[in-house]
Amino acid sequence: MTALEFHGVRVRLGRGRRAVDVVHGVDLTVPAGTVTGLVGTSGCGKSTLARAAVGLVPLAAGRIAPAGGVQLVFQDPYSSLDPRMTIGAAVAEAVPRRVRDRAGEVRRLLDLVGLEPEHAGRLPRHLSGGQRQRVAIARALAARPGVVIADEITSSLDVSVQGMVLNLIRELQRELGLTMLFISHNLAVVRYVSDRVAVMDAGRIVESGPVDDVLSAPRNPYTRALLDSVPKLG
Amino acid sequence: MRGLKNPLGIAALVSLVFLLFMVVLGPILWGEEAVRTDTMALTQGVSAAHPMGTDGLGRDVLARVMAASRSSVGLALLATAVAVAGGLLLGALPAVLGRRAAGLLNGFVSLVVAFPGLLIALVLAVVLGSGGRSAAFAIGLASVPAFARLTQTLAASVAGRDFVAAARVLGVGRARMLFRHILPNIGEPLIVQATLGAGGALLAFAALSFLGLGVQAPDYDWGLLLNEGLNRVYVNPAAALAPGIAVVLAGLAFNILGEYAAQVFGGRDTIARAEGRSARPVPGDALIVRDLRVSFGPAVPVKGVSFTVAPGERVGLVGESGSGKSLTALAVAGLVEPPGVVTGTIEAGETAMVFQDPMTSLNPALRVGTQIAEVATTHQRLSRRDAARRAVARLADVHIGAPARVAGQYPHELSGGMRQRAMIAMGLMGAPRLIVADEPTTALDVTVQKQILDLLREASTTSGAAVLLISHDLAVVAQLCSRVLVMYAGVIVEDLTTERLVAGPAHPYTRALLASVPDMSADRSLPLATIHGRMPSPAEPVTGCPFAPRCPRADERCLTAMPPFTSASGGGGVACWHPVRETGGGPVTRPDEEAPDEEDPMRRTR
Ligand code: SF4
Numbered sequence: 136m137t138a139l140e141f142h143g144v145r146v147r148l149g150r151g152r153r154a155v156d157v158v159h160g161v162d163l164t165v166p167a168g169t170v171t172g173l174v175g176t177s178g179c180g181k182s183t184l185a186r187a188a189v190g191l192v193p194l195a196a197g198r199i200a201p202a203g204g205v206q207l208v209f210q211d212p213y214s215s216l217d218p219r220m221t222i223g224a225a226v227a228e229a230v231p232r233r234v235r236d237r238a239g240e241v242r243r244l245l246d247l248v249g250l251e252p253e254h255a256g257r258l259p260r261h262l263s264g265g266q267r268q269r270v271a272i273a274r275a276l277a278a279r280p281g282v283v284i285a286d287e288i289t290s291s292l293d294v295s296v297q298g299m300v301l302n303l304i305r306e307l308q309r310e311l312g313l314t315m316l317f318i319s320h321n322l323a324v325v326r327y328v329s330d331r332v333a334v335m336d337a338g339r340i341v342e343s344g345p346v347d348d349v350l351s352a353p354r355n356p357y358t359r360a361l362l363d364s365v366p367k368l369g
Numbered sequence: 370m371r372g373l374k375n376p377l378g379i380a381a382l383v384s385l386v387f388l389l390f391m392v393v394l395g396p397i398l399w400g401e402e403a404v405r406t407d408t409m410a411l412t413q414g415v416s417a418a419h420p421m422g423t424d425g426l427g428r429d430v431l432a433r434v435m436a437a438s439r440s441s442v443g444l445a446l447l448a449t450a451v452a453v454a455g456g457l458l459l460g461a462l463p464a465v466l467g468r469r470a471a472g473l474l475n476g477f478v479s480l481v482v483a484f485p486g487l488l489i490a491l492v493l494a495v496v497l498g499s500g501g502r503s504a505a506f507a508i509g510l511a512s513v514p515a516f517a518r519l520t521q522t523l524a525a526s527v528a529g530r531d532f533v534a535a536a537r538v539l540g541v542g543r544a545r546m547l548f549r550h551i552l553p554n555i556g557e558p559l560i561v562q563a564t565l566g567a568g569g570a571l572l573a574f575a576a577l578s579f580l581g582l583g584v585q586a587p588d589y590d591w592g593l594l595l596n597e598g599l600n601r602v603y604v605n606p607a608a609a610l611a612p613g614i615a616v617v618l619a620g621l622a623f624n625i626l627g628e629y630a631a632q633v634f635g636g637r638d639t640i641a642r643a644e645g646r647s648a649r650p651v652p653g654d655a656l657i658v659r660d661l662r663v664s665f666g667p668a669v670p671v672k673g674v675s676f677t678v679a680p681g682e683r684v685g686l687v688g689e690s691g692s693g694k695s696l697t698a699l700a701v702a703g704l705v706e707p708p709g710v711v712t713g714t715i716e717a718g719e720t721a722m723v724f725q726d727p728m729t730s731l732n733p734a735l736r737v738g739t740q741i742a743e744v745a746t747t748h749q750r751l752s753r754r755d756a757a758r759r760a761v762a763r764l765a766d767v768h769i770g771a772p773a774r775v776a777g778q779y780p781h782e783l784s785g786g787m788r789q790r791a792m793i794a795m796g797l798m799g800a801p802r803l804i805v806a807d808e809p810t811t812a813l814d815v816t817v818q819k820q821i822l823d824l825l826r827e828a829s830t831t832s833g834a835a836v837l838l839i840s841h842d843l844a845v846v847a848q849l850c851s852r853v854l855v856m857y858a859g860v861i862v863e864d865l866t867t868e869r870l871v872a873g874p875a876h877p878y879t880r881a882l883l884a885s886v887p888d889m890s891a892d893r894s895l896p897l898a899t900i901h902g903r904m905p906s907p908a909e910p911v912t913g914c915p916f917a918p919r920c921p922r923a924d925e926r927c928l929t930a931m932p933p934f935t936s937a938s939g940g941g942g943v944a945c946w947h948p949v950r951e952t953g954g955g956p957v958t959r960p961d962e963e964a965p966d967e968e969d970p971m972r973r974t975r
Contacts, residue, residue, distance in 0.1 A: 214532060263903065293690050294885055320815060321815075322889065326889060365844075
């Protein structure tokens with residue numbers, strides 16, 4: 136298993152004079168086979184960090200290891216699947232070339248995420264949001280990554296569906312021993328799936344540590360503000 | 370089917386039939402007559418035998434115009450095909466080429482796209498030589514840059530979408546990316562543009578032929594006929610008029626088809642504007658909804674919903690997608706669009722609406738202040754200056770710092786939270802008795818979410834307006850509302866106070882919903898409770914309780930008879946044959962004997 140490491144990562148977006156630093160020197164390690172939750176408000180740079188880890192945005196400075204074998208599951212299963220490609224084709228596309236029995240592999244992956252083999256022939260629009268997110272997860276796992284980054288994967292799902300996807304993610308992570316960076320703005324969700332948590336604000340990691348420590352005794356004022364605004368029942 | 374009901378759809382159909390008729394049957398019906406020379410009737414004017422007269426060889430002009438349809442339209446289509454093929458090639462190549470080559474190609478396209486197309490066509494026509502085919506190529510090639518540019522922009526917009534990024538992460542190659550992911554997803558706008566382009570090509574072609582650079586005698590097309598007709602315009606004006614009309618009609622037909630295609634592919638692009646819908650002012654309650662049903666043909670997403678909201682009361686309407694909660698809100702605000710049919714009674718005072726995404730509900734082209742003021746100028750007949758002053762005051766009310774400056778900004782210059790504040794300010798311009806807020810914080814960060822909820826509470830206390838908050842998030846609802854309505858499959862299954870929601874609801878669905886959301890104290894060693902199966906779709910006929918297939922308490926009766934909504938003595942109520950009675954809150958009056966078991970209604974599964 137591989138750990139996911141960020142060393143002095145700086146990301147600059149935009150061109151020329153308009154360019155701005157979105158991520159300012161992030162150092163973060165996700166230990167092998169564990170889940171680190173990454174929280175922060177939108178625009179804090181957490182999604183950019185995820186995109187940098189899979190090579191979708193270039194680094195201005197620093198280093199990310201491993202350089203390959205990292206997969207990203209996107210927030211919106213309505214836009215992360217090609218609307219004109221069947222589920223089977225979308226998953227098959229992600230299966231490495233060396234695999235011989237591609238149809239069998241697709242079936243195995245669909246089964247892994249709790250979908251029926253019949254789903255392979257359908258188009259994304261015939262699936263519910265939760266099912267689509269399962270497909271997106273199957274697709275990410277098809278590439279047999281050592282590291283998976285989940286970027287707000289439940290925030291566009293219904294609450295009861297969110298529960299299923301969270302259970303699935305936890306189960307798969309344990310079964311396959313995945314190293315995972317789990318990004319969410321929802322602290323309760325992060326707390327539920329993560330071993331460690333890192334809090335990001337304005338492009339910097341302001342606090343990190345084991346989940347229970349950080350959430351029960353936050354040291355950073357920003358973490359405290361974030362915890363205070365979580366809506367609570369009662 | 371839907372297209373046939375709208376005028377543009379009918380016009381498009383007529384145009385298509387007209388074009389097909391002319392192209393297919395024109396030469397067959399009139400081809401012979403068009404070339405039959407009659408030395409007895411040279412250059413005649415309009416007569417019964419020749420409705421548009423004859424030409425210099427005594428051929429019937431009308432027949433020639435009709436027969437020329439195929440060549441004129443056909444050549445225009447050929448030109449369009451050349452333009453689209455070339456445009457796709459040039460526009461899509463940069464996506465597969467290396468960075469340098471792509472840059473060069475883009476530069477070239479930018480350069481040629483600046484030249485007027487007709488000018489390039491003229492030059493090319495001279496270079497390629499005269500004749501129908503070469504003229505078609507000239508016109509086609511001249512429009513290549515425009516199509517290339519369009520392809521580039523469309524491809525760039527698709528390339529920014531998540532699924533392309535996802536494919537890139539998976540290591541999908543450039544060519545495959547282009548053919549599997551990008552091109553199929555830009556087809557629709559390209560078809561629209563090509564159809565409109567065909568109309569342009571038709572005109573351009575007529576122009577070239579008219580100038581003698583297009584089709585050459587003895588072949589003929591509309592442009593050439595126009596040329597011939599114009600030479601004798603003083604003898605027989607009809608000979609020039611007929612091909613002219615044909616060109617105009619065919620060009621129009623292409624444009625109508627293009628417009629229609631744009632409408633069909635573009636989807637409904639209406640911007641929902643927040644407008645206080647002033648229904649009958651009600652003396653007592655802020656909102657009374659009785660037996661509300663919303664249907665779309667056979668699908669009935671809202672199946673008989675009744676509730677009231679007292680003045681100043683804050684009520685939450687929760688449910689998952691497909692429960693009918695948002696349609697209920699839209700119906701209350703009078704914003705259900707056809708073909709949706711709303712029945713039942715809704716009595717509401719002046720209503721303000723706050724949407725989930727204020728970016729789509731604010732007009733991007735208008736300054737924020739102008740939009741907010743507009744409400745007062747149209748509804749309260751305030752003068753422009755007074756309305757503007759009030760708009761700034763309302764912006765200050767919703768705690769926007771520097772309200773005068775914000776009033777002068779455009780929506781895209783504001784953050785999501787600021788836009789939501791502006792929407793609320795707009796709602797407060799009148800004197801609303803009810804604020805309907807549909808998922809107002811879903812698109813916002815937690816920190817901002819809290820501020821907006823606080824603001825809604827404040828707006829309701831200071832203005833006395835009631836709030837109907839639609840949300841999928843029980844915690845959000847609990848934060849703002851004192852009462853909660855739970856919707857499932859188009860009906861309200863439970864009406865309860867927020868305290869009761871926290872202490873333990875009576876309906877198995879409400880309980881299951883609560884248990885499936887992790888909170889800050891959830892046990893992390895256990896999987897989350899989930900609800901098996903799915904909600905019945907609005908089109909499925911449901912006998913019995915709609916939750917029965919997923920309910921652990923369901924028995925024979927649940928499957929066969931729909932439980933009526935039963936009011937509790939202390940307010941609220943539940944629609945369930947076997948409500949859970951474990952915890953506090955008012956006793957639920959029930960139609961019959963004890964529920965047989967009180968086991969935990971949740972199943973713990975994946
Ligand atoms: S009526 Fe029956 S099936 Fe429906 S919720 Fe109540 S117990 Fe469950």
